[in-house]
Amino acid sequence: xxxxxxxxxxxxxxxxxxxxxxxxxxxxxxxxxxxxxxxxxxxxxxxxxxxxxxxxxxxxxxxxxxxxxxxxxxxxxxxxxxxxxxxxxxxxxxxxxxxxxxxxxxxxxxxxxxxxxxxxxxxxxxxxxxxxxxxxxxxxxxxxxxxxxxxxxxxxxxxxxxxxxxxxxxxxxxxxxxxxxxxxxxxxxxxxxxxxxxxxxxxxxxxxxxxxxxxxxxxxxxxxxxxxxxxxxxxxxxxxxxxxxxxxxxxxxxxxxxxxxxxxxxxxxxxxx
Amino acid sequence: xxxxxxxxxxxxxxxxxxxxxxxxxxxxxxxxxxxxxxxxxxxxxxxxxxxxxxxxxxxxxxxxxxxxxxxxxxxxxxxxxxxxxxxxxxxxxxxxxxxxxxxxxxxxxxxxxxxxxxxxxxxxxxxxxxxxxxxxxxxxxxxxxxxxxxxxxxxxxxxxxxxxxxxxxxxxxxxxxxxxxxxxxxxxxxxxxxxxxxxxxxxxxxxxxxxxxxxxxxxxxxxxxxxxxxxxxxxxxxxxxxxxxxxxxxxxxxxxxxxxxxxxxxxxxxxxxxxxxxxxxxxxxxxxxxxxxxxxxxxxxxxxxxxxxxxxxxxxxxxxxxxxxxxxx
Numbered sequence: 001x002x003x004x005x006x007x008x009x010x011x012x013x014x015x016x017x018x019x020x021x022x023x024x025x026x027x028x029x030x031x032x033x034x035x036x037x038x039x040x041x042x043x044x045x046x047x048x049x050x051x052x053x054x055x056x057x058x059x060x061x062x063x064x065x066x067x068x069x070x071x072x073x074x075x076x077x078x079x080x081x082x083x084x085x086x087x088x089x090x091x092x093x094x095x096x097x098x099x100x101x102x103x104x105x106x107x108x109x110x111x112x113x114x115x116x117x118x119x120x121x122x123x124x125x126x127x128x129x130x131x132x133x134x135x136x137x138x139x140x141x142x143x144x145x146x147x148x149x150x151x152x153x154x155x156x157x158x159x160x161x162x163x164x165x166x167x168x169x170x171x172x173x174x175x176x177x178x179x180x181x182x183x184x185x186x187x188x189x190x191x192x193x194x195x196x197x198x199x200x201x202x203x204x205x206x207x208x209x210x211x212x213x214x215x216x217x218x219x220x221x222x223x224x225x226x227x228x229x230x231x232x233x234x235x236x237x238x239x240x241x242x243x244x245x246x247x248x249x250x251x252x253x254x255x256x257x258x259x260x261x262x263x264x265x266x267x268x269x270x271x272x273x
Numbered sequence: 274x275x276x277x278x279x280x281x282x283x284x285x286x287x288x289x290x291x292x293x294x295x296x297x298x299x300x301x302x303x304x305x306x307x308x309x310x311x312x313x314x315x316x317x318x319x320x321x322x323x324x325x326x327x328x329x330x331x332x333x334x335x336x337x338x339x340x341x342x343x344x345x346x347x348x349x350x351x352x353x354x355x356x357x358x359x360x361x362x363x364x365x366x367x368x369x370x371x372x373x374x375x376x377x378x379x380x381x382x383x384x385x386x387x388x389x390x391x392x393x394x395x396x397x398x399x400x401x402x403x404x405x406x407x408x409x410x411x412x413x414x415x416x417x418x419x420x421x422x423x424x425x426x427x428x429x430x431x432x433x434x435x436x437x438x439x440x441x442x443x444x445x446x447x448x449x450x451x452x453x454x455x456x457x458x459x460x461x462x463x464x465x466x467x468x469x470x471x472x473x474x475x476x477x478x479x480x481x482x483x484x485x486x487x488x489x490x491x492x493x494x495x496x497x498x499x500x501x502x503x504x505x506x507x508x509x510x511x512x513x514x515x516x517x518x519x520x521x522x523x524x525x526x527x528x529x530x531x532x533x534x535x536x537x538x539x540x541x542x543x544x545x546x547x548x549x550x551x552x553x554x555x556x557x558x559x560x561x562x563x564x565x566x567x568x569x570x571x572x573x574x575x576x577x578x579x580x581x582x583x584x585x586x587x588x589x590x591x592x593x594x595x596x597x598x599x600x601x602x
Binding site: 104132133134178195236 | 289290291292293294296347348349350351354379380381383386387391423424425426427428429430431432434458459460461462463465466485487488489490492493495496497498499500503504518520521522523525527528529530531533534554556559560562563
């Protein structure tokens, strides 16, 4: 029996390029799904740079060993409509948040395997897997582990500029090689609206994600602009002010919430044909 | 061109490495606790031990290079490659400074595109691989030059990546260089360990860490500083990239990535490493990189250029590379 038997859908979040917002997108997909009343699990496979705990403000939490394996850390309390988020990351297993995990491939492979087999997720509607950039050990191991899980597919995140899409193209080819279905492309950091004059500047140019999606004939889920207030919301969770309302509710006021609502709608439609 | 990475230092194993494998090259190979019962045990135990036989070759090749700098960051997409390419262009402005750029990001090489050399391929000669020259005094080496197709994914586990990095260091004909910039992938894993091991004997001047101002990024950079300390690499300083954004329409400044925890400056103080400076976010930098142009040549008057120049001046002082007269003008 596998720990993932109670998980209905497994979705990977991939990108060949680093810093395009894989973790931000994963977090927002999770928040958005939870707002719709789904039970969501988030698995952070980025071993040398785990960011998920910071983004959910659960950095000080520790993973407990329960019956049958590791119990994931839950984020906030389940909302009234039954939506909940729990997450697992290597960040929870480190003694100090500044500790570096200097591991070569075989150790990373073993860790990924353990994450896939030893975490007691229980009943989940969606398991989102956040990955590190690249097409190397973690990804190959995930692809191997995925064979038994039969994942729904991958969401590809990119930024609009050619430098990023060049690496993301490699990731799409990786998905093709390992037989992983691509659900769609999200273009992140697409434009920045100046808070002073409301002029939209394409900081990292624009349209690259859409163009790439068309070229590979994959679905384009949408473009997400840069919103400093989202970053601020994430970063200020630990402050007194931020503690008052749970992140899932705070996110409802974010400008990005409606955008992710449509993205999530497409994603849900795609995995529930 | 199909490349076969050199993995001669690693014995051929008949089964995958077990979970707590000490590494087939390590001194305890075949004798550690994890080796008991491993089908590779006898292979590992009998394989030649001791320092890598290729190290002297690498050291010999590197002896003609005066300064070696690593560009590191725990976080991806903070501008390591952008900074590397701009640093390279800046050094290369002085005609008598020979500059080399080595891209060890195997799975996501960005340097060739930023240098405008995406379609190039390398040439092999008896004495080694000839790097791609994007200017008379600026040589570039990247895995992108070896791929049969631009979009090809390099799906390699650690040992293969180590093999190609070793070849980059041992077999590339750099000639006499004043400075070699090594651009790395994000993280603290195989590539970083390998570069450091292979360059141990030849001596690295140090590492420049690049970060963006927000805590999520600083968190990873903190790990990278820990890595540098563990690995014995000198941290030359931290550069804060994408620090503030000036709207081209109203010239109002806004923070895209908020430095809620004090940004790179505070981190530098906290960790006791120099803070080299900040570079504001300028959309033209991204465009220049996409087209492989030198940002310095295109927009010498921009605030981002000023920021970069200050950082480069600080770096030159640290590694003892004298400012050339021609360059100051």
